[in-house]
Amino acid sequence: MLAMFLIGLAWIVVFYVTDGSLPIDSLGNWNIVVGFGFIAAGFAVSTQWK
16 A cells, blocks of 8 residues: 555656656656556555455
């Protein structure tokens, strides 16, 4: 769960810090969606944690 949150956060931070050239240049602004997808997956995993 925490790994997913951190990957999503790092993905978005890297995207903004590099002005959109990283992590995947061809995705463009869709990199934000990918980052939030990791964060959403973290929330989905957290609801299954016992």
